[in-house]
Amino acid sequence: MASMEKRLQKELLALTKDPPAxxxxxxxxxCTNLSEWTVDLEGAPESIYExxxxxxxxxxxxxxxxxxxxxxxxxxxxxxxxxxxxNGHICLxxxxxxxxxxxxxxxxxxxxxxxxxSCKEKKRPPDNAFYVKTCSKNPKKTRWWYxxxxxxxxxxxxxxxxxxxxxxxx
Amino acid sequence: xxxxxxxxSTDDISLLRxxxxxxxxxxxxxxxxxxxxRVPVYHPSPNVSRLANQLSEEEQIKIAKRxxxxxxxxxxxxxxxxxxxxxxxxxxxxxxxxxxxxFLPCMHTxxxxxxxxxxxxxxxxxxxxxxxxxxxxxxxxxx
Numbered sequence: 267m268a269s270m271e272k273r274l275q276k277e278l279l280a281l282t283k284d285p286p287a288x289x290x291x292x293x294x295x296x297c298t299n300l301s302e303w304t305v306d307l308e309g310a311p312e313s314i315y316e317x318x319x320x321x322x323x324x325x326x327x328x329x330x331x332x333x334x335x336x337x338x339x340x341x342x343x344x345x346x347x348x349x350x351x352x353n354g355h356i357c358l359x360x361x362x363x364x365x366x367x368x369x370x371x372x373x374x375x376x377x378x379x380x381x382x383x384s385c386k387e388k389k390r391p392p393d394n395a396f397y398v399k400t401c402s403k404n405p406k407k408t409r410w411w412y413x414x415x416x417x418x419x420x421x422x423x424x425x426x427x428x429x430x431x432x433x434x435x436x
Numbered sequence: 437x438x439x440x441x442x443x444x445s446t447d448d449i450s451l452l453r454x455x456x457x458x459x460x461x462x463x464x465x466x467x468x469x470x471x472x473x474r475v476p477v478y479h480p481s482p483n484v485s486r487l488a489n490q491l492s493e494e495e496q497i498k499i500a501k502r503x504x505x506x507x508x509x510x511x512x513x514x515x516x517x518x519x520x521x522x523x524x525x526x527x528x529x530x531x532x533x534x535x536x537x538x539f540l541p542c543m544h545t546x547x548x549x550x551x552x553x554x555x556x557x558x559x560x561x562x563x564x565x566x567x568x569x570x571x572x573x574x575x576x577x578x579x
Binding site for chain 2: 273
C-alpha cells in the first residue's frame, strides 16, 4: 500500500534524525525492506539496565498504521523484566488493544524505554516458562491480560481462551 | 450491505476432517479459491480481519451500526484554515486544499478515508482515545 510506505519512510526519517534517548536506528540496514526494522536500544543511565544493549524488531504489516506493528526483542540479549518474556515477547498494551494509528514506531520505542527505565527489579514474568513453551511465534496472537491496579500497571499474559477483551481497566 | 451474509457451515469442515489421509484434509482446508478475493474485508474489532461472508451475525450487525454512526459524523473539505490542524496523524501527510476531511466530536480532524478505515475497527479518536459514540450521543441529547 503506497500510503503505508510513505508513512513508514517519514517515520524512519524522524527516528533516524531525532531518536529518543537510548534509541538508535541504522536506516542503511532498513532501506532494502521498509516493513522490517531493527532498532538498537540502550538501557538508560541510572536505571537497572544501564549500559546494557538490546535489539528490538519491528514488523509492519500491510494494514499498518490501522493495526499495530509486531514488536519484540531479538538477539542474544533479552532484558530480564517482569513484562518481557525470555523469547523476546513484550506485554505492552499499546502493542495490541491500546494501539492507535496516532502512535508510531517512535512512540513504541519511547514506551519500551520507559518500561525498562521504570523497572526496579530484574525478573521474568511469573508465567515465563509456560508462556514460552505454548505461545505463538507472533506476540500479537497472544491474548494479553492487562491490569491497572492502584494506578500502577500490572501485566500478565493469559492463554488464549478468553472470549471477551481481557482488559480490566479502571 | 444487506443481512444476507452466509455464515460458514461447520458441517463442511467436519466432512473434510473425516478423511483418513491427513495431508489430503490439510490440502482441502488450504487457501480459499481466488474468486473469494473480491469479497470485501471487514474488521469487526482491531486486528481482526474477516471476509464479508465469514462474519458472524453479531459482527454483521455491529458493522452495519458502525457504518450508520460514521455517516452521522460531519465531513468537510480542507480550506487551508489552520484551526482544524494541518496534518492527518494517520497517514502523516499534510492536508491539501480541497481534500475531504472528517471531524470528530472531540474536534480532531483527519482525512475522511483515513479515519473511516480506523473507525470501522475501533470507534475511538486515534489522538485522544475518546470514544466517538459517547460524544455523538451527547450531541444528540443536547439538540
